[in-house]
Amino acid sequence: xxxxxxxxxxxxxxxxxxxxxxxxxxxxxxxxxxxxxxxxxxxxxxxxxxxxxxxxxxxxxxxxxxxxxxxxxxxxxxxxxxxxxxxxxxxxxxxxxxxxxxxxxxxxxxxxxxxxxxxxxxxxxxxxxxxxxxxxxxxxxxxxxxxxxxxxxxxxxxxxxxxxxxxxxxx
Numbered sequence: 388x389x390x391x392x393x394x395x396x397x398x399x400x401x402x403x404x405x406x407x408x409x410x411x412x413x414x415x416x417x418x419x420x421x422x423x424x425x426x427x428x429x430x431x432x433x434x435x436x437x438x439x440x441x442x443x444x445x446x447x448x449x450x451x452x453x454x455x456x457x458x459x460x461x462x463x464x465x466x467x468x469x470x471x472x473x474x475x476x477x478x479x480x481x482x483x484x485x486x487x488x489x490x491x492x493x494x495x496x497x498x499x500x501x502x503x504x505x506x507x508x509x510x511x512x513x514x515x516x517x518x519x520x521x522x523x524x525x526x527x528x529x530x531x532x533x534x535x536x537x538x539x540x541x542x543x544x545x546x547x548x549x550x551x552x553x554x555x556x557x558x
Contacts, residue, residue: 405431405535410460411438412532416453424449425530458532467524474520475513482512 407428413436415422426438429446436449436457486508 405459410530412458413438413449413454414456415449416455421455457535459535460530461533462531463528464531465525466527466529467521470520470524471517472520474516474523478512478516478519479509482515483509
């Protein structure tokens with residue numbers, strides 16, 4: 388029985404996507420729950436990924452068999468739209484309830500003042516919440532993560548082109 392190993396050339400999605408210095412997030416398998424680590428790529432080999440973590444740039448080494456997911460940052464973004472929506476809904480609800488309950492003591496319910504003040508309070512609250520939400524949402528910055536296909540960072544085997552077994556590894 389013959390076993391032939393055929394070398395396979397790996398290709399990257401872009402020339403600089405996994406270059407040293409790229410911001411990466413790796414998920415390490417542990418006994419209890421996955422542990423997520425974020426840092427800058429220092430180097431990578433067949434069996435390890437080195438990430439510089441924190442402000443001091445302490446380098447941590449992760450064995451690729453212990454990683455369940457590797458992601459690369461494609462940029463950072465702000466969230467004013469989400470802040471706008473959340474602020475408007477929260478402000479309308481809060482001010483509407485306060486407005487409706489605030490008038491309960493002074494006015495009779497047959498004049499529908501409770502409903503009127505709740506609506507006015509809700510509209511004012513929506514406006515205030517909208518402004519506060521846009522400001523807060525603009526201050527919140529997060530990374531956009533793109534998964535790196537595991538064929539680019541795991542060692543694997545596959546059927547050969549003709550007969551036998553092929554082996555490929557790429558990063």
